[in-house]
Amino acid sequence: MNKFAGLLIVVSSFLTAQQQMSLQDCENAFQQNNLQLLAEQYSISMADADILQAKIWELPQMSGYINAYNPEDKRFLDAGRAKGFEVTQLIYMGGKKKNEIAFAKSNKELAQLQFSQLLVELRTQLHTNYYNLYYEKLKLENIDKQLGYMNDLLKAYKVQSAKGNVSLKDEVRLQSIVIQLKNDKVGINKNLLEFEQNLKVLTGITENIEPEISADEAKQLLKEQPFGDSEDLKRKALENNADYLFILKMIDNSKLYAQWQKSLNVPDLNIGAEYDQASGTFNNEINLKVGIPIPLWKSNRGNVARAKFAISQNEKNAEFQKLNLETKVESAFQIWKTQFEQLSEIRTADLNNLDLVYEGMLKNFRNGNVSLIEFTDFMESYRQTALQIYDMKNELMESAIRLNQLVQTKIFY
Structure with a gap:
């Protein structure tokens, strides 16, 4: 009775360590608990303090x-x-205080844009790790399903090999597939641990997160297409991308600084x-x-000259950032489009047929209608194909997330 009670406690603690969460649930936890976001908010408060200080006159x-x-x-x-x-x-003469206050207010706007930059970057990490975790778990389920059958089959062959009823070569052939499946499982579990740890840091939740996505929801997400073509996406990115807006604001900021430094000569x-x-x-x-x-x-002529150079530098940086952003959007869109088209070519019926053939192959092998060589060749091909399909789906989701990160506005239906 005590052993049974102990087993229940172990099982209960394992279940409570898993927390099913939708992506929106993770978003809410992320915005409330993420320590990097909470720390970055103080930069805005410090910028407010700088504005207050700029308004104070000498005693x-x-x-x-x-x-x-x-x-x-x-x-x-x-x-x-x-x-x-x-x-x-x-x-103070020459508008020094007015210029100093305007520069301090511009610094606050930069701090707000830096916060937006961090928010977008961390949210991208959240979405990426969430879907990575989802598809790695599907891969693990598939590998476990194959391992369950292949381990039983290998045990049976070892018994028959010991009796001399089957050749050692056949046993080794099966053993190689089992080893490969176990190796796949080790790699998947390693990835799962990494994604789970990342989500814990991002959301502030100590339990392992279990993605709460239905199969229909996952299919629908893979079918979504962005609003507009690449040119529309470039235009939206230039309007909304926090990294680019930060560079533009740096130009205004350097002009205000130059004006302030010039007024210090009065x-x-x-x-x-x-x-x-x-x-x-x-x-x-x-x-x-x-x-x-x-x-x-x-x-103050040295600081004035330096401020003028800073304006020119930021203007050149803005030109580079514009070109860089447009190039990244075009590249990300083409990658997404290619992956979308490739995955679209794999019809649902084809995936269903793959599972039907898998089940049929197992049944025919049990009945002796398929040779061991044919069976192992199929199992190796099935293992690779199943993992590749999950990777294709995950990579398509990552491409969509990357587009969202660059454009930073609603671009998917």
Whole structure:
């Protein structure tokens, strides 16, 4: 009874370690729990703090004096007869504060675009790993099905080989297929572990995720086609791709920086008031004070020149990014189109026939209607074909995900 209870606990813990989730469920967990996204959001908050800081003016300065030594009365620190103080405030000229604030706001827009870049990249990883996991599990089911039969068959042949009823050559032939199937299974399990770990990191969910997709949903996804042709996709990518928009915003940002640096060449005013008790022309006089640097040269000309070069650099980067993005979209579209057409040529009836032939081959071999050589040749061909079909489906999904990443708008029905 205790052993049975222990077995139930083990089975229960295994089941709870698996969590069935749709792609939308994974999306929701990803947006709530992904640590990289949560960390990147602080960049936007820091940019807000920079805007706040840019709006702050220099503090007013206050200074004063008292007499240190009165030579007439020979008294030290004679504050009763000689003292004064002044208050001054720095006044920014040439639109410095306005330009600094505009540059800080532009930096926030860059931070928001960087967040969008990260969001798109991580979402692409989420979708890719989700469908990779789904198709690897289908491959594992197929391999397990073949292994179940081939292991039983190999055991039977080993018994008959020991009795001398079948040749050792036939046993080895079967053994080679079993070894290949087990090798396939090792590779698939390794991939499954990698995809499961990636999904855990992306979603923040500690349990293994079981993709919740019906066979009909999977078929429908493979039939989807993008809106428009490659030229439409290029246009949409230029309008929505966060990487490209970031480069364009960098041009505006560098222009604002150059404008701010240029305004720093304009001298600022120091304006204030001064009270003097007895050392001035009049007793208890109040004076207006104005100070301004003498603009004998442009003190910030090096930064201005550097800012101009940054504008030219970002403009060239934008030209490159535009060409690069259009080329990537065209390439991704052609890859998707080729894979879609190849998979479309494999009809559902052909796949059903493949399974029917597989079942028929097993039955005929059991009945002795098929030789071992014919059977093993078919099993090897079936193993390769089954895995290739799953890979073709997965690669088509990856191509669609890649297009989504580049265009970053709804492009599939």
